[in-house]
Amino acid sequence: MNLEGLEMIGVLIVIVLFVKLLEQFGLIEAGLEDTVEDEMEMATVRHRPEALELLEAQSKFTKKELQILYRGFKNECPSGVVNEETFKEIYSQFFPQGDSTTYAHFLFNAFDTDHNGSVSFEDFVMGLSILLRGTVQEKLNWAFNLYDINKDGYITKEEMLDIMKAIYDMMGKCTYPVLKEDAPRQHVETFFQKMDKNKDGVVTIDEFIESCQKDENIMRSMQLFENVI
Amino acid sequence: MAAGVAAWLPFARAAAIGWMPVANCPMPLAPTEKNKRQDELIILNVSGRRFQTWRTTLERYPDTLLGSTEKEFFFNEDTKEYFFDRDPEVFRCILNFYRTGKLHYPRYECISAYDEELAFYGILPEIIGDCCYEEYKDRKRENAERLMDDNDSENNQEGSMPSLSFRQTMWRAFENPHTSTLALVFYYVTGFFIAVSVITNVVETVPCGTVPGNKELPCGERYAVAFFCLDTACVMIFTVEYLLRLFAAPSRYRFIRSVMSIIDVVAIMPYYIGLVMTNNEDVSGAFVTLRVFRVFRIFKFSRHSQGLRILGYTLKSCASELGFLLFSLTMAIIIFATVMFYAEKGSSASKFTSIPASFWYTIVTMTTLGYGDMVPKTIAGKIFGSICSLSGVLVIALPVPVIVSNFSRIYHQNQRADKRRAQKKARLARIRVAKTGSSNAYLHSKRNGLLNEALELTGSTEEEQHMTKGTSLIESQHHHLLHCLEKTTVSTNTIPPPRPGLCAWHGLPMDKVPTECSEVALGQAHPVPGVCQRGWF
Numbered sequence: 001m002n003l004e005g006l007e008m009i010g011v012l013i014v015i016v017l018f019v020k021l022l023e024q025f026g027l028i029e030a031g032l033e034d035t036v037e038d039e040m041e042m043a044t045v046r047h048r049p050e051a052l053e054l055l056e057a058q059s060k061f062t063k064k065e066l067q068i069l070y071r072g073f074k075n076e077c078p079s080g081v082v083n084e085e086t087f088k089e090i091y092s093q094f095f096p097q098g099d100s101t102t103y104a105h106f107l108f109n110a111f112d113t114d115h116n117g118s119v120s121f122e123d124f125v126m127g128l129s130i131l132l133r134g135t136v137q138e139k140l141n142w143a144f145n146l147y148d149i150n151k152d153g154y155i156t157k158e159e160m161l162d163i164m165k166a167i168y169d170m171m172g173k174c175t176y177p178v179l180k181e182d183a184p185r186q187h188v189e190t191f192f193q194k195m196d197k198n199k200d201g202v203v204t205i206d207e208f209i210e211s212c213q214k215d216e217n218i219m220r221s222m223q224l225f226e227n228v229i
Numbered sequence: 230m231a232a233g234v235a236a237w238l239p240f241a242r243a244a245a246i247g248w249m250p251v252a253n254c255p256m257p258l259a260p261t262e263k264n265k266r267q268d269e270l271i272i273l274n275v276s277g278r279r280f281q282t283w284r285t286t287l288e289r290y291p292d293t294l295l296g297s298t299e300k301e302f303f304f305n306e307d308t309k310e311y312f313f314d315r316d317p318e319v320f321r322c323i324l325n326f327y328r329t330g331k332l333h334y335p336r337y338e339c340i341s342a343y344d345e346e347l348a349f350y351g352i353l354p355e356i357i358g359d360c361c362y363e364e365y366k367d368r369k370r371e372n373a374e375r376l377m378d379d380n381d382s383e384n385n386q387e388g389s390m391p392s393l394s395f396r397q398t399m400w401r402a403f404e405n406p407h408t409s410t411l412a413l414v415f416y417y418v419t420g421f422f423i424a425v426s427v428i429t430n431v432v433e434t435v436p437c438g439t440v441p442g443n444k445e446l447p448c449g450e451r452y453a454v455a456f457f458c459l460d461t462a463c464v465m466i467f468t469v470e471y472l473l474r475l476f477a478a479p480s481r482y483r484f485i486r487s488v489m490s491i492i493d494v495v496a497i498m499p500y501y502i503g504l505v506m507t508n509n510e511d512v513s514g515a516f517v518t519l520r521v522f523r524v525f526r527i528f529k530f531s532r533h534s535q536g537l538r539i540l541g542y543t544l545k546s547c548a549s550e551l552g553f554l555l556f557s558l559t560m561a562i563i564i565f566a567t568v569m570f571y572a573e574k575g576s577s578a579s580k581f582t583s584i585p586a587s588f589w590y591t592i593v594t595m596t597t598l599g600y601g602d603m604v605p606k607t608i609a610g611k612i613f614g615s616i617c618s619l620s621g622v623l624v625i626a627l628p629v630p631v632i633v634s635n636f637s638r639i640y641h642q643n644q645r646a647d648k649r650r651a652q653k654k655a656r657l658a659r660i661r662v663a664k665t666g667s668s669n670a671y672l673h674s675k676r677n678g679l680l681n682e683a684l685e686l687t688g689s690t691e692e693e694q695h696m697t698k699g700t701s702l703i704e705s706q707h708h709h710l711l712h713c714l715e716k717t718t719v720s721t722n723t724i725p726p727p728r729p730g731l732c733a734w735h736g737l738p739m740d741k742v743p744t745e746c747s748e749v750a751l752g753q754a755h756p757v758p759g760v761c762q763r764g765w766f
Contacts, residue, residue, distance in 0.1 A: 221252065
């Protein structure tokens with residue numbers, strides 16, 4: 001049977017429509033199997049924190065302070081854990097003029113001590129306990145941990161540059177005077193000049209703590225947020 | 230900054246320690262909280278339902294009633310709670326707004342009641358969350374349309390408007406035939422003549438009888454004179470009507486531009502043009518064309534029929550859907566016509582001589598008419614022809630429900646408008662009765678006051694009590710106020726008598742008043758104890 005061009009096309013179209021019809025009736029299974037995966041995602045993660053007394057013993061907050069903290073925490077994250085997206089969203093609401101996602105990412109990693117991708121209330125409380133009620137040593141330790149992105153014990157210039165860029169991004173473009181493009185890099189240079197004692201290009205924890213303790217401004221500003229809660 | 234996130238501000242401030250080692254210059258001092266109050270629970274008593282929340286929750290929105298010091302006005306010292314004499318159901322939504330930062334609109338709530346509550350608590354409706362905003366806007370638009378309808382009908386039925394010029398009376402008579410009998414007569418006469426004219430046009434073309442020569446003559450040519458007279462009469466009536474409307478119109482320019490007047494003009498123009506160019510062979514073809522326009526007289530019926538107007542309005546409001554329908558049909562027609570032409574090109578003696586010629590086939594097939602004058606003969610043609618007819622059904626069926634729902638909505642709106650007008654009439658009547666009742670109550674109380682003065686002189690106390698026990702405190706204060714106004718403006722001391730023949734309290738004529746009104750015979754108003762007349766204007 002010699003079919004001409006158009007006739008062939010016509011027959012092809014009919015066959016395609018027929019196949020689609022069969023698919024609709026479910027007689028032919030076509031397409032990828034991704035229905036099962038969707039169902040798995042429906043079950044959301046829920047997390048209940050440890051008992052109030054336990055948290056009170058572990059952190060330096062009183063019961064009332066923990067209550068206030070938890071109420072605010074649970075209000076914003078009903079499932080009991082903060083994932084990075086929510087964290088970034090919450091943090092960006094405080095800095096509307098710039099882009100705070102990078103810094104929020106670093107902050108998230110600093111709070112997420114067990115590196116499981118989510119910050120539970122315990123992580124949150126422990127972090128805040130250090131920041132608000134800890135000794136200067138502990139605070140500096142925490143800051144070092146924040147800057148050390150790959151947690152290898154050394155702050156390299158690249159890591160510091162990332163952090164600096166993130167902080168400058170948060171400021172946004174509406175600064176006076178307008179910040180120059182290489183301001184972060186210059187800032188990093190100043191920082192390394194101050195902190196890197198043996199000029200080996202990296203800052204260790206001891207160098208860091210020593211240099212900070214020598215600087216009066218830094219010491220004073222560490223006490224700034226004592227009475228936040 | 231969202232209110233819920235304010236709870237995380239301590240966290241953000243604590244995290245700022247991460248900047249400290251990096252900073253080059255000293256930090257500014259932190260603000261100190263002078264009187265750091267511990268967070269306390271507030272009790273809000275709304276019509277007996279007690280709601281409790283933290284004080285800081287309410288203070289998240291300081292520019293609302295509950296968030297500012299304005300709520301102190303509602304503080305009840307005895308019970309140490311804030312009492313609001315408002316709807317507790319709506320208050321639930323309002324309080325949830327403070328708690329979650331999102332304002333929701335409950336579907337079962339009346340839109341104007343909800344708006345009032347929002348205004349009371351100082352909350353702008355614009356912050357309603359996305360989930361409920363559409364519903365809120367829809368209901369609000371519906372309500373506004375309804376109120377606009379009411380206002381329109383109110384303006385149309387202002388009772389007796391004195392001092393209307395002759396022109397304005399005529400215009401009102403034209404627009405609203407029920408205002409006077411003359412208007413009604415005019416309305417029916419024009420309707421009759423429109424019908425006559427249309428029937429004449431139709432009957433003109435019917436063949437009636439033959440003429441020697443074996444030719445069938447249409448009635449129009451056989452009884453040419455009669456038809457001409459009828460036509461003349463109709464056109465004269467229409468012309469007179471048009472000129473009268475033009476004279477009476479409040480804005481002539483706008484009237485000329487309106488659709489109805491254009492239809493009027495188009496309906497009567499052919500006759501005059503026909504008069505002007507008599508039996509000129511060149512233009513007789515055009516003259517015949519003009520007679521087609523006489524059929525537009527049928528549109529004049531839309532002034533007489535509500536349904537026709539609704540149909541026209543529906544089509545106008547569905548213009549976008551109709552446009553979409555037309556566009557998609559055109560696209561499909563062109564595609565299928567092209568395909569059919571090339572498919573049928575091979576077959577011999579094919580009727581599909583060109584693509585435009587195939588348009589006819591495509592249209593007839595897509596609308597499932599299927600005249601059968603053009604039929605594909607090749608296999609490919611038949612396949613594509615069947616696909617064409619199936620898709621035609623779909624393409625036409627899709628926009629139709631939108632048009633139907635529009636028509637239904639407009640039609641029901643009209644029905645509702647009629648019902649509301651009837652209800653409004655009853656309500657106005659009741660209000661009128663109440664007004665006369667209260668004004669008569671005032672007069673009665675005034676006379677009571679004077680009688681009391683007289684009674685005091687004579688010292689008779691029983692009748693005094695009998696007279697005064699009927700009026701409540703609000704009423705007596707209101708009457709006192711009216712009395713003061715009178716004393717300010719009028720210098721006379723006389724009591725005007727109550728409306729003769731009418732019992733003041735019931736507003737009924739004397740013979741219909743119930744018999745226990747013993748003072749009816751005296752022509753005086755009588756008190757009905759315990760009834761507070763709703764006399765607040």
